[in-house]
Amino acid sequence: MSFASHHNASEKGEFDKPSRKKPMFPVNDRLRAYLKHHGREVKLPVAYRDLQRFTYSVPLKDKDGKDSLWETVVYDLKEWEFIREGLVKIYAILKTEGDLTFTKHLDVARIDYCAFGNSQPFRIRIVNKFNDNYDHYYIKIADASRVYGLELEHILSPNRITFLTHQQTLVEEHIPGIPGDIFIKTYLQDKETNRIRLAKEFVKFNERCFVRLLGDMRSYNFVVDITPDIEDFQYRIRAIDFDQQSYEGRKNLYLPQFFKENYPLVALTLEYLNKDSIEQYQTEERTMMAFRLASARYRMKELLDIMGKDNISTPEKIGQLSKELSDYHLKNPGLLRCHSMGQLVKQHLKVCLRKNLLLIPRLQSRFED
Incomplete structure (x- = not known):
């Protein structure tokens, strides 16, 4: 070209x-079976719909004070403990195949939401309480187009991609x-x-x-x-x-x-x-x-x-x-x-x-x- x-x-x-x-396209039964066969479909403790139950949000500014198009969301205390514990477990599933040995050092520092774009993602910031080092991952609506795109990227590009699905929820590592x-x-x-x-x-x-x-x-x-x-x-x-x-x-x-x-x-x-x-x-x-x-x-x-x-x-x-x-x-x-x-x-x-x-x-x- x-x-x-x-x-x-x-x-x-x-x-x-x-x-x-x-539009969003649902994950059909054949694609779901493929994801299960290749270890992508696993049971998750928190679903996308759970994260939608936030109480209010605050616009998130970047380091220069400009609007980042993300909002930091806040949950009712009754919801928070369930969500916090589940998100730490998802991080362990994503990073250590579900080994919870190290989760006592981890906590959820912040949850951001972006209404801009098709997938309307939640960005989860996980922090190591011992040294304050942090990492991110994303929870989105499971869209078949995106799942195919992630798999093709994993197979055909020089980059390996880690992601998980469960019913209508998609979890992606931070790139x-x-x-x-x-x-x-x-x-x-x-x-x-x-x-x-x-x-x-x-x-x-x-x-x-x-x-x-x-x-x-x-x-x-x-x-x-x-x-x-x-x-x-x-x-x-x-x-x-x-x-x-x-x-x-x-x-x-x-x-x-x-x-x-x-x-x-x-x-x-x-x-x-x-x-x-x-x-x-x-x-x-x-x-x-x-x-x-x-x-x-x-x-x-x-x-x-x-x-x-x-x-x-x-x-x-x-x-x-x-x-x-x-x-x-x-x-x-x-x-x-x-x-x-x-x-x-x-x-x-x-x-x-x-x-x-x-x-x-x-x-x-x-x-x-």
């Missing part, structure tokens, strides 16, 4: 925007990093920022999102993880919002390069990378995705078979996306035959990774099935 087309869109002001509000919008505003022009490595990572992130059809990766929906390396730094861009997994009908909404919020990163890429370098990094990322797919091919097949029969979008959006992807891939007929978003993801993975997968010997006889 050429970055030059985004440059033209910027000049014309023709940026794409995702749907204002995406550390600098929010993309803050990174662009604060760190992008820092003299210590290695712009070439950052541009390379943005190309790879752009490619990952497009191949597995993860949408709406505006700057505030991903984080930048910085790792010190020999004489310099390495960068990893990680998605943190998976609500828009295979929902929208417009192809460009699955390419982070087409969001105006990300244009500083696109401009950086155009400045520091030439066409050959961009194509090299795209190929590198597709090769790594092919190896990840090869190592988890049975789990991926199980997931995509379930996803292919699930309803996680509208017929209009499915038809639009199949047409746009087919046109982009030189009138590929297989994409036009897809009648669900799950089928589109499966076919798009085949189209994008075909050349890379056929280089892996153990997949040569199976890939065409």
Whole structure:
């Protein structure tokens, strides 16, 4: 995918925007069975609906005194003990497979709620009473789109994802990093920022999102993880919002390069990378995705078979996306035959990774099935 087309869109002001509000899709029985089989579905002591019973909330300001879009919630004392104890146990389930040995050192320092966005999450701050170190995790409504997005991220990206479900509740670990919008505003022009490595990572992130059809990766929906390396730094861009997994009908909404919020990163890429370098990094990322797919091919097949029969979008959006992807891939007929978003993801993975997968010997006889 050429970055030059985004440059033209910027000049014309023709940026794409995702749907204002995406509906929530329930977790069906087949997906629930998959989650149980792979250790994702466990009984939780506190459900999302329990956290909704707060008494009042106070707007939460950031360190600069600006509105953070989060509210700190307060509960009646009769509710609080049950919620506090349950949230500490959930943290133990998430981090130590339910080993409660260390929970006597833990407490709930704060619960924040965000009404902005589809998942309306609660953010739980767990503190170690011995040394005041704290960690976070999130409790959200279990949305099938988001569950598929988390699983695809776990299998196809370089990042492992820990999450749990129980009925209509979804628990996610905190993904550390600098929010993309803050990174662009604060760190992008820092003299210590290695712009070439950052541009390379943005190309790879752009490619990952497009191949597995993860949408709406505006700057505030991903984080930048910085790792010190020999004489310099390495960068990893990680998605943190998976609500828009295979929902929208417009192809460009699955390419982070087409969001105006990300244009500083696109401009950086155009400045520091030439066409050959961009194509090299795209190929590198597709090769790594092919190896990840090869190592988890049975789990991926199980997931995509379930996803292919699930309803996680509208017929209009499915038809639009199949047409746009087919046109982009030189009138590929297989994409036009897809009648669900799950089928589109499966076919798009085949189209994008075909050349890379056929280089892996153990997949040569199976890939065409």
